[in-house]
Amino acid sequence: MLSPADLQALWLTLELAGLTTLILLLGGTPLAWWLAHRRGRLAALLESVLALPLVLPPTVLGFYLLLLFSPRQGPGHWWQALTGHTLAFSFFGILIASVIYSLPFVLQPLVTGFRQQGVHYLHAAATLGATPWQRLWSVALPMNRPHFIMATSLGFAHTLGEFGVVLMVGGSIPGVTRVLSVALFEHVEAGEMIQAHVLAGLLLGGALGVMFVVNSFRRRGAHAVL
Amino acid sequence: MLCCDIRVTPAANATISASFHWQSGAMLGISGPSGVGKTTLLQHLAGLARPQRGRIRWRGNSWFDAQSGAWLAPHRRPVSLVFQDQRLFPHLDVAGNLRLAARFSGRGRAAEQDALITLLELRHLLHKPNGQLSGGQRSRVALARGLLAAPELILLDEPFSGLDHATRRRVMHATQDYLREHNIAAVLVSHDPDELASLCDDILPMADGETAPVQAAMDWLNQIEAPAGSAIAAVLPATCTHFSNIDGLACYDADGNEILVAADHAPHRPTARLSIAAQDVSLLLERPVATSIANCLPVSVAAWQPHDQGLLLTLSIGTLSLRCQITQRSFHRLNIENGKSLYAQFKANAVRVL
């Protein structure tokens, strides 16, 4: 049913979505913690900036990334000096793009979760002798589980379907940057409708599956956290 | 051992100034009207907030000192806090809450957890999630958790709320026993004078955002100004000499005086504080021959003052005192004068065991 090229695109997409989500969870959790417990202008400004990818058209982001990745200056230049490759047209480049683009989808549920918790239970834990690390690990994180599930699912699903940004900085290189959504686009443009249907069906099925997971935990989460 | 001299300005609220020195004792009660700052004070003692000025010292260790910048984080202070709103960890059941408390504090091995579960009647609740617990059950779990984790001091913020009368008595005394057994000091905040009266050795009165000096509980209880909402009474420390269900009476000894108390008022405990309301005491010039009133003690008049429409007398029996409320008319009819010997009568039923 799937051509070898499309199968390759599928694995690549799963790899990209998985890595992006993992990076965002590891980096996003402490960031969400900080944002949830901080007041003041700096935190508010940062939160707004980090939410930008929600409303930014992907082409705008892709455009700026293309400039950022350019080996003529800045990060693109350092990367080329370090590795001999450009950031554009590389897996690492689209990984960066995915992390930026899916950031709010992972960060926002986490921030909401931590914020809803407030400090009450953390105070209780402190008076029982819990160190700050224990408070995070044994109270804040487990209490936030429904939101973690949501953040993981949304981040993963969003990256699965990512198209515009990858198209602009990826270069559709098989096995490196030709993700499922780009493969689908190419099939449609080339008039290969059967393959297009297969890939679209896959993406739709994947998204549906993820949202099902999200909603079932959201329902459960409403009871779990009193 | 607890030395506190702090000034706190909570956001948008009036300043609270707490300056006291608690020398020694098992339990210090903080009394005062609601909203005066009792909970705030506890939270600052626990280290959950930082006062603007002052010092807090416990057994010679400095927990907070504004001048030197000393600050001991809450998890490092040898104190645990039982919150008014319990704050049971919602993602764990009752057993999980206790286990977590044991892990955090590094105390409370399985045997101790087990003892507390029995003591506070939590056995049948162990695997219930928090959402299914009643208010009273939650209070007991929170109390167990705090007791488990408390190394040297425990702060109790209305810990017995939600408990019905009988359960409250049992839990209060169970707590007291546990604290004594493990040599843990306690500070109790309660708006219920009976709770304070029953459990505390010392009282820290709070009013208008300020604390008054620490008083011995007996002195505080026997002061002329009754705590708000209760009738003026005399409180006598007593030991139980005899408990009998047959004639429905329990017998207590208060400094050599025998006092009979209705058995269903009396808990099965060796010592107790007996509260006798002034309005329940009546006076006689001579010992009655036959009367249904169980208690009749020889007293002598120590002092009196106007109260309401009548007079409030302070009568001494040995080293203890009774209060009695009589009308002007009775005062003159009995020819009351300083040092006069009389008999004070009160029913067994009228005696409250705190």
Place this chain on the structure above:
Amino acid sequence: MARIVLLLALGCAAAVNAAEPLRIAVAGSFQPAMQRLVPIFERSTGTRVQWQVGSSGALYQHIRMGAGFDLFLSADRKRPQGLEHDGFAMPGSRETYALGRLVWWQPGRRQSSAPDLSQFTGRLAMANPRLAPYGAAAEAVIAHLGGRAALSREPALAPNIAQAYQFVASGNAAAGLLALAQLKAFHVDDGVWMVPVEWYPRICQQSVVLKSPRASLAARFQRFLTSAATRKTIRDLGYAVPGDGQKRTADGC
């Protein structure tokens, strides 16, 4: 009486049609050319022209869905062929209005002869051969230069030629196989090498008159595009025009 009414009706229709502007769907790459040519047409014929740019694929779909265009200027020949075949266009109205010219652009390197792929270590940008005629042409050029194997890295494929240009202009791709018309539009002449036309299949840009009441007006625009003066303009902009030293192919390219 009936005849008078009929004549009046036809006259009204004609008048109404004459008042309606000519609606042209234009492939995005031809936009700079249209900007120069449309005012000339409007002045010389007195008709208003309303033109809309988009990707050839998108416009193709819209026309099939019934968007009311009168003339379609595609960037390829496949789509006008499709429209003619499926009855959306006037039969026999397909015409080549421009031929794309492919160039090799490597900024910062003077190019006097064919690039040596074995010496080229950077990333090459081109349009996707499956999606754009410029891409198919680029693929043929690479074959000429030694094939994909001669390239040290996989080429970066862009969905269209405009994006391929962006890859090179931003510096992310060291070189690209692009349209001469693009480089002319951006006034680039450094590092450009004209690829010999024999190396790649013709990039045929064809127009087709659609089935509409203004078909005759649309045909007029087609003829305008092939007039001598217009052909000169189109050449200046970086295209070749039919008949420019190349034999016409069977389907009029």
